[in-house]
Amino acid sequence: MTNATSTAQALPCQRRVAVQWVAAGILLPTWANGAQAQIALSGAINHAGRFRALSQRMAKAYCQQHLTVMPAAAVDVMAHARKLVQQGSAELARGSQSGQWPADVVRQLDEVQKQFALLDELTAVPTSRAAVVAVSEQSDRTLLVAQAVTEAIEKMARVASARLVNLAGRQRMLSQRMAKNYFLVAAKADSKLVLAQLAADANDFRQAMQSLVAAPVSTPAIRGELELAASQWVFFESALRRPADEQGMSAVATTSERLLSVMDRLTGLYEAALREVLG
16 A cells, blocks of 8 residues: 555544534643644643552552562552653653643642652562551552642643543553552551442542543544443453452452553553544
């Protein structure tokens, strides 16, 4: 297939996606001039939003190590999460270096790094029940600043330009926070607030999935990942209801990672759809 033919076939798809974004009330960003700057914005929301999930994923992996639930896999998860934090930080730092981010966003990104540095220190010490609680609390503080910077970058579009990217991205965090809280209960480090949050997060996840399915912005790839996410959610939700024995905890560990993987791909697809329109 020639490049000309490929381009000709791609154009109708791009126009269709563009119409869908407009139909969803998602206008193109106006915060910066030039398509490249606008594309950076859609990617920045994805990277900043991923920090939310990574904070909870690190705490989840630490709880797993404390409970000796698939400990080798938990070590790998922790290492991968740290690597993604570094990669995301490097990507977003380009915006700071080029002057794309306003001063308040730069400050928020700096604060995210400070909070992750503290989380990194806490997760490097031997586990104990008290250490698990401290890590969980620090992960929640890190989540708060990551959420703030994600919202700040999204607001730079002035309209809901990347609402679906952010919504799908938040599902990644929910999958990890639910698993973390399940492990906190298993470690007897829970509280009424943890149990309430676990129930609320499950409800939030279900509602967000309904919103994503109902959104007019769609491609065959997005629809396929939405279907896969729905099936993985069934497995994960079932695992969360199991007793916190060896099999139950292993099920939560594996299904939370599978759901995270699907939601990460789905977030990337929404980002790509927006980038295609902007490009």
